[in-house]
Amino acid sequence: METYQIYSLTSAVLFVIGLAGVFASGHFIKKIIATNIMGGGVFLCLVSFSGRDALAFADPVPHALVITGIVVAVSSAAFALSLARRIKQLTGKESFSNDK
Amino acid sequence: MSVLIDIILAILAVYLAIQCLLAPRLPQTMFLFFAFGLALALAWVRLGAVDVAIAEAAIAAGFLGVLMIDALRDFSHALNKRQGNPTDNQKTLSGNGTKLPWLPGVALGLGLGLFLLIALEAIWKMPDGGGLTVLAGEMLPVSGVGNPVTAVLLNYRGYDTWLEIGVILMALLAIVATGGTEVYRRPGMAARDPLLRQVILFFTPILFLFGAFLLYAGKAAPGGAFQAAVLWGAMGILLHLGGWPVFAVIPRWLRQLILALGLGAFLLMGFLFMAGGGALFEYPPAHAGVLILIVETLAAISIAAALTAIYTLFNQMNEEPDQADSTN
Numbered sequence: 001m002e003t004y005q006i007y008s009l010t011s012a013v014l015f016v017i018g019l020a021g022v023f024a025s026g027h028f029i030k031k032i033i034a035t036n037i038m039g040g041g042v043f044l045c046l047v048s049f050s051g052r053d054a055l056a057f058a059d060p061v062p063h064a065l066v067i068t069g070i071v072v073a074v075s076s077a078a079f080a081l082s083l084a085r086r087i088k089q090l091t092g093k094e095s096f097s098n099d100k
Numbered sequence: 101m102s103v104l105i106d107i108i109l110a111i112l113a114v115y116l117a118i119q120c121l122l123a124p125r126l127p128q129t130m131f132l133f134f135a136f137g138l139a140l141a142l143a144w145v146r147l148g149a150v151d152v153a154i155a156e157a158a159i160a161a162g163f164l165g166v167l168m169i170d171a172l173r174d175f176s177h178a179l180n181k182r183q184g185n186p187t188d189n190q191k192t193l194s195g196n197g198t199k200l201p202w203l204p205g206v207a208l209g210l211g212l213g214l215f216l217l218i219a220l221e222a223i224w225k226m227p228d229g230g231g232l233t234v235l236a237g238e239m240l241p242v243s244g245v246g247n248p249v250t251a252v253l254l255n256y257r258g259y260d261t262w263l264e265i266g267v268i269l270m271a272l273l274a275i276v277a278t279g280g281t282e283v284y285r286r287p288g289m290a291a292r293d294p295l296l297r298q299v300i301l302f303f304t305p306i307l308f309l310f311g312a313f314l315l316y317a318g319k320a321a322p323g324g325a326f327q328a329a330v331l332w333g334a335m336g337i338l339l340h341l342g343g344w345p346v347f348a349v350i351p352r353w354l355r356q357l358i359l360a361l362g363l364g365a366f367l368l369m370g371f372l373f374m375a376g377g378g379a380l381f382e383y384p385p386a387h388a389g390v391l392i393l394i395v396e397t398l399a400a401i402s403i404a405a406a407l408t409a410i411y412t413l414f415n416q417m418n419e420e421p422d423q424a425d426s427t428n
Contacts, residue, residue, distance in 0.1 A: 003106050010110040012219035014117055016212050021121040023208055033133050037117050040140050047149045058148050059233040060248035067155045068264045074164050075271035078410055081167055082275040085174045085417055
């Protein structure tokens, strides 16, 4: 079993954990964190595939994509956090709920 | 032996992710999330993606961590406070106190399990070959840089990187819009700690130098504009915390110029190459190295400024808007 195989299998597990978190948790920040865990799974998948047919160096295109992806994910998480804080300030709610 | 390290690291990442989503208190969730990010960074070092590891540790664990800790001030710490008794184990099990009804819970579990099996099978059966390693290696001598990842980011796929700088600016604009103000205020009394100020003064030049080193080293080794930008952004954030609010004291036009510099210079250069007969973002091979360094430096300055601005806006988000007056 090679390194990239271990991590590519882990990536699927991480993605599903994040997906479960998005559905099962109600708190805004937990949902944001769960989407970031999903993102981590996707990035791990891309990077581990780039190691499969490495010659002198691993495939740099997925690496560059992942660096771009990390920055975009953090930007959107920052925006989501600011939205969550704004909702909390305006309504006092911390989670989505139907019973209010 | 090395496989053992990878297996332990993989188990650690999965464990931290699960714990992160099950933790009963918000600070625990956040710190487990940083730990998860750092575990991922280690995984990327193991996979040979050192550029990605630096970016992950600096941006995803570091910068997002700072923003999340700042957001902690707004939210109550116990996630199941609304339900009353925080020691009730039944309620903490489902994550945040809103316990799923059993039928949707089972359906969700089955669906996720099925999805996991399909994903695992797809990954396992992924055919070898393909990939752009050979092509990227062949073109490396004319790309102007020695690090293949930097070559992809700034040369082969310059378009993506350009738009990425735009995404950061968009995020900043969106945060300004949700905050309702584009006024950068001086921080309150928290910044009067003399020890903190001295430590920050000591570390600022080191951070600057280290960022500049990462920027320059990105040509031939892991590093580059984004990693340098985060260090410079950290410098701005520290200065802000120490009572030197860089973003509150510089005039508005200069602030906007710095923020737009990276995106603008990148685009301008792209169009100049088009005027010279090439494609958009197609560097002339003879000068590619120098041009990439210029674009990277300007982009790093812009990104660092945007990160500092995002943090500054976050930091003043929970202060009353009418409490302090504008510095503009």
